[in-house]
Amino acid sequence: MVNKTSYDVIIIGAGPAGLYAGRELLGKQCTDVLLLDKKAPWEHPMPCAEGVGKLGLHDAGPVAASWIRQEITTATFHAPNGSTISYTDKNGGYIINRSLLQQDIARQLIAGGITAYFSCRVNSVTPEKNGFRQVITANGTLYKGRVIIDASGPVNCFAKNEPIASNPGDLEPAYFVWVENYGITSDHIHIFAGQEIAPGGYAWIFPRGSGGANIGIVLGKKLNRRVNLRILLDKFIERNCPGARIVQRFAGSIPCGHKRSFPIALPGLIKSGDAASTVNPISRAGITEAMHSGVLAGQTAAAMLEATTERKRISCARTYERLWNKRRGNRHQKLARSKSALRKVPDADYNRGAETLSGIPLPEMTMSKIFRASLSRFPRLIWALRHLM
Numbered sequence: 001m002v003n004k005t006s007y008d009v010i011i012i013g014a015g016p017a018g019l020y021a022g023r024e025l026l027g028k029q030c031t032d033v034l035l036l037d038k039k040a041p042w043e044h045p046m047p048c049a050e051g052v053g054k055l056g057l058h059d060a061g062p063v064a065a066s067w068i069r070q071e072i073t074t075a076t077f078h079a080p081n082g083s084t085i086s087y088t089d090k091n092g093g094y095i096i097n098r099s100l101l102q103q104d105i106a107r108q109l110i111a112g113g114i115t116a117y118f119s120c121r122v123n124s125v126t127p128e129k130n131g132f133r134q135v136i137t138a139n140g141t142l143y144k145g146r147v148i149i150d151a152s153g154p155v156n157c158f159a160k161n162e163p164i165a166s167n168p169g170d171l172e173p174a175y176f177v178w179v180e181n182y183g184i185t186s187d188h189i190h191i192f193a194g195q196e197i198a199p200g201g202y203a204w205i206f207p208r209g210s211g212g213a214n215i216g217i218v219l220g221k222k223l224n225r226r227v228n229l230r231i232l233l234d235k236f237i238e239r240n241c242p243g244a245r246i247v248q249r250f251a252g253s254i255p256c257g258h259k260r261s262f263p264i265a266l267p268g269l270i271k272s273g274d275a276a277s278t279v280n281p282i283s284r285a286g287i288t289e290a291m292h293s294g295v296l297a298g299q300t301a302a303a304m305l306e307a308t309t310e311r312k313r314i315s316c317a318r319t320y321e322r323l324w325n326k327r328r329g330n331r332h333q334k335l336a337r338s339k340s341a342l343r344k345v346p347d348a349d350y351n352r353g354a355e356t357l358s359g360i361p362l363p364e365m366t367m368s369k370i371f372r373a374s375l376s377r378f379p380r381l382i383w384a385l386r387h388l389m
């Protein structure tokens with residue numbers, strides 16, 4: 001039998017963006033969908049701290065209880081001098097099991113009729129000809145799709161010769177480890193700020209079940225070549241988590257650029273998730289962002305297939321960008337603009353801010369109290385803290 005090579009929609013990437021796009025297409029009676037990934041992501045360690053906001057996750061679609069490793073109620077901020085502020089959010093968050101989540105959704109897609117290949121690296125996507133783009137794979141197979149959803153993460157930059165946003169820019173280096181025997185309280189996350197700890201970024205300790213934790217650092221892009229992240233993280237662990245035993249190490253990049261010269265969709269081609277720079281530029285969270293962007297990408301692909309004229313397809317692409325901007329994009333643009341000011345927040349500001357706020361008892365700590373207590377004295381710091389929570 002000759003393999004089918006022509007599809008209505010081809011999704012590149014079985015991460016949160018691609019899978020949520022696929023899930024959306026299942027409901028649209030558009031089952032002629034091909035999902036390609038260079039690997040089955042759940043068969044490899046997931047390079048991610050797996051922290052999400054509850055609201056963002058539930059708003060993106062149905063959530064299985066098995067995807068939740070643990071609930072998060074409290075975020076504790078550590079200033080460079082060791083002062084801390086704890087904040088209990090009324091909505092809270094989760095540490096999820098991304099491998100399980102992605103594997104479950106991939107299974108749902110396949111059961112719903114979507115064809116999926118998980119050892120299929122895509123090399124390029126050609127411009128549109130006769131209503132189709134071609135997806136060219138590393139082994140030379142060509143697949144034709146009427147709509148391509150590029151959900152392949154930040155580094156591939158497919159279709160870079162077309163007028164579409166393809167270079168995420170501002171790729172920030174991140175490095176993290178899984179540790180055992182750390183004994184972090186299971187419903188707390190910890191964020192550490194300071195020019196020495198994580199210049200231009202922050203360090204985190206997130207619980208990871210059974211006394212384990214995920215400990216990492218993300219730095220501002222400008223520090224990429226000047227700082228050895230592994231040494232910086234080892235020092236951080238030595239100082240803050242002396243009993244921890246490192247089980248595995250990971251490096252990754254987080255796309256935090258939000259300057260756009262081009263749109264994130266064209267007729268027949270939609271960028272989604274990290275490939276469309278949907279990450280929150282301050283918190284660097286991108287999981288639920290990718291899910292929401294994927295849902296919109298799936299809806300847009302279905303609308304493009306139904307559009308009968310080029311004008312209507314252009315309108316679908318524009319609507320996609322407008323809806324994304326309304327959901328998260330506009331807020332991210334604002335955050336991105338405040339980021340360079342945040343990089344300059346001196347350690348003394350963090351120390352004084354934490355000391356001032358630590359006077360408020362934990363049960364009474366609310367965002368408005370944090371703002372009232374600090375805005376006039378530490379405006380740049382508070383702006384940063386607000387979006388890390």
Ligand SMILES: Cc1cc2nc3c(=O)[nH]c(=O)nc-3n(C[C@H](O)[C@H](O)[C@H](O)COP(=O)(O)OP(=O)(O)OC[C@H]3O[C@@H](n4cnc5c(N)ncnc54)[C@H](O)[C@@H]3O)c2cc1C
Nearest residue numbers: 013015016017038049050051122153252273274285286287
């Ligand atoms: C160290 C680190 C920690 C993070 N921690 C958090 C966190 O705690 N919370 C949070 O919200 N966000 C976090 N993020 C960000 C989050 O991981 C991403 O924003 C999110 O994974 C984006 O989802 P996506 O579907 O767009 O891309 P991805 O999850 O990157 O999925 C892309 C998929 O495309 C596939 N692919 C790539 N290239 C090709 C190719 N050429 N051909 C075929 N397939 C291809 C990949 O195998 C992958 O499965 C973290 C990021 C890093 C680097």
